[in-house]
Amino acid sequence: MRIDAAKVIVTCPGRNFVTVKIMTDQGVHGVGDATLNGRELSVASYLQDHLLPCLIGRDPRRIEDIWQYFYRGAYWRRGPVTMSAIAAIDMALWDIKAKMGNMPLYDLLGGKSREGVLVYGHANGADIEETVDEVGRYIGLGYRAIRAQSGIPGLAAAYGVGRGKDYYEPADAALPTETLWDTTKYLNFVPKLFDRLRDRYGFEHHLLHDVHHRLRPIEAGRLGKMLEPYGLFWLEDATPAENQEAFRLIRQHTTIPLAVGEVFNTVWDCKDLIQNQLIDYIRTPVVRAGGITHLRRIADLAALYQVQTGFHGATDLSPVTMGAALHFDSWVPNFGIQEYMRHTPETDAVFPHAYHFADGYLHPGDAIGHGVDINEAEAAKYPYKPAYLPVARLEDGTMFNW
Numbered sequence: 001m002r003i004d005a006a007k008v009i010v011t012c013p014g015r016n017f018v019t020v021k022i023m024t025d026q027g028v029h030g031v032g033d034a035t036l037n038g039r040e041l042s043v044a045s046y047l048q049d050h051l052l053p054c055l056i057g058r059d060p061r062r063i064e065d066i067w068q069y070f071y072r073g074a075y076w077r078r079g080p081v082t083m084s085a086i087a088a089i090d091m092a093l094w095d096i097k098a099k100m101g102n103m104p105l106y107d108l109l110g111g112k113s114r115e116g117v118l119v120y121g122h123a124n125g126a127d128i129e130e131t132v133d134e135v136g137r138y139i140g141l142g143y144r145a146i147r148a149q150s151g152i153p154g155l156a157a158a159y160g161v162g163r164g165k166d167y168y169e170p171a172d173a174a175l176p177t178e179t180l181w182d183t184t185k186y187l188n189f190v191p192k193l194f195d196r197l198r199d200r201y202g203f204e205h206h207l208l209h210d211v212h213h214r215l216r217p218i219e220a221g222r223l224g225k226m227l228e229p230y231g232l233f234w235l236e237d238a239t240p241a242e243n244q245e246a247f248r249l250i251r252q253h254t255t256i257p258l259a260v261g262e263v264f265n266t267v268w269d270c271k272d273l274i275q276n277q278l279i280d281y282i283r284t285p286v287v288r289a290g291g292i293t294h295l296r297r298i299a300d301l302a303a304l305y306q307v308q309t310g311f312h313g314a315t316d317l318s319p320v321t322m323g324a325a326l327h328f329d330s331w332v333p334n335f336g337i338q339e340y341m342r343h344t345p346e347t348d349a350v351f352p353h354a355y356h357f358a359d360g361y362l363h364p365g366d367a368i369g370h371g372v373d374i375n376e377a378e379a380a381k382y383p384y385k386p387a388y389l390p391v392a393r394l395e396d397g398t399m400f401n402w
């Protein structure tokens with residue numbers, strides 16, 4: 001069996017997505033997601049100019065050897081561009097292998113470990129009252145877990161508060177939007193939000209919050225301690241995680257569950273966090289972690305330390321990633337939760353898929369492979385459109401973490 005052809009498809013049904021499609025001499029094809037928000041063309045070029053030429057003629061069944069070839073053979077290892085490109089090829093090869101075996105990907109991985117994949121949705125609002133109402137709307141939609149993000153008094157913009165309600169897309173301009181941040185205003189505000197939420201809805205639903213890399217470790221410890229009475233499912237990206245040691249300081253001050261990893265791209269980024277039990281959930285998604293092949297290694301290491309998965313699932317990860325993630329989530333023994341930001345109808349038309357939402361869970365469906373394809377005719381309707389993620393500065397102008 002051999003790979004006959006492979007192509008990169010860049011499309012922008014409301015936001016940019018990069019997809020790899022691999023065709024074989026057996027007439028079976030596979031697709032993989034390579035989307036890296038704000039750097040899509042870098043990954044597309046890495047694939048088109050450097051990886052795909054080396055792929056043609058190889059046996060698609062040799063997934064591990066191909067992964068090692070592109071990881072070790074590149075000499076320059078790791079990083080979001082490299083690993084997103086490898087991830088897309090890997091996802092497509094696992095898609096092909098499952099199709100050749102006439103089975104859903106979760107069966108190839110080891111079979112289902114659960115009947116449904118618990119997901120969390122994103123409720124956001126300009127202020128506390130609007131956010132509280134939005135959480136209620138998500139409860140009404142059947143969500144059992146809801147992330148709450150609110151505008152912050154005194155700040156013009158806050159992370160996670162989108163334009164409109166169902167689709168949050170932060171890449172909002174052809175050059176980076178400059179936003180202002182103030183930690184004091186944030187820390188004075190967030191406990192009030194969760195006090196209102198628990199007061200209104202009680203403790204029946206999981207509540208989550210994303211700090212989005214905005215605090216120093218001791219500030220994260222302080223916030224965690226302030227939020228403990230509200231029983232959050234997790235506090236995400238409490239501090240930038242380049243220094244994995246920083247989470248030791250947070251752990252000394254709070255028992256709030258910690259989630260991190262959507263910006264990681266190999267096991268090396270989280271090895272110390274996991275082995276020292278400095279986190280409770282690892283969020284590195286299949287599109288970022290070099291695909292199914294490497295993500296299995298991360299999940300297995302995490303399982304040794306009772307760290308659970310909680311994969312990133314924002315709108316800037318395509319339905320292909322969501323499909324592959326749901327198969328992985330269905331199998332992985334140390335599953336925690338899956339992020340689920342709904343895509344727009346235009347995006348869903350470009351990426352027909354088998355997964356569906358019911359009663360707070362996503363179900364991957366029983367289609368063979370990972371259950372997601374790309375409609376090339378639909379994709380061709382939406383040419384690439386430059387879009388950057390914002391940047392953040394402190395009020396004195398100092399560059400900060402967006």
Ligand code: CS2
Nearest residue numbers: 037170210212262313314316
């Ligand atoms: C966020 C993302 O979903 C999340 O947890 O951190 O929305 C993140 O800001 C975007 O994926 C960046 O492109």
Ligand code: MG
Nearest residue numbers: 210236237262
């Ligand atoms: Mg996040």
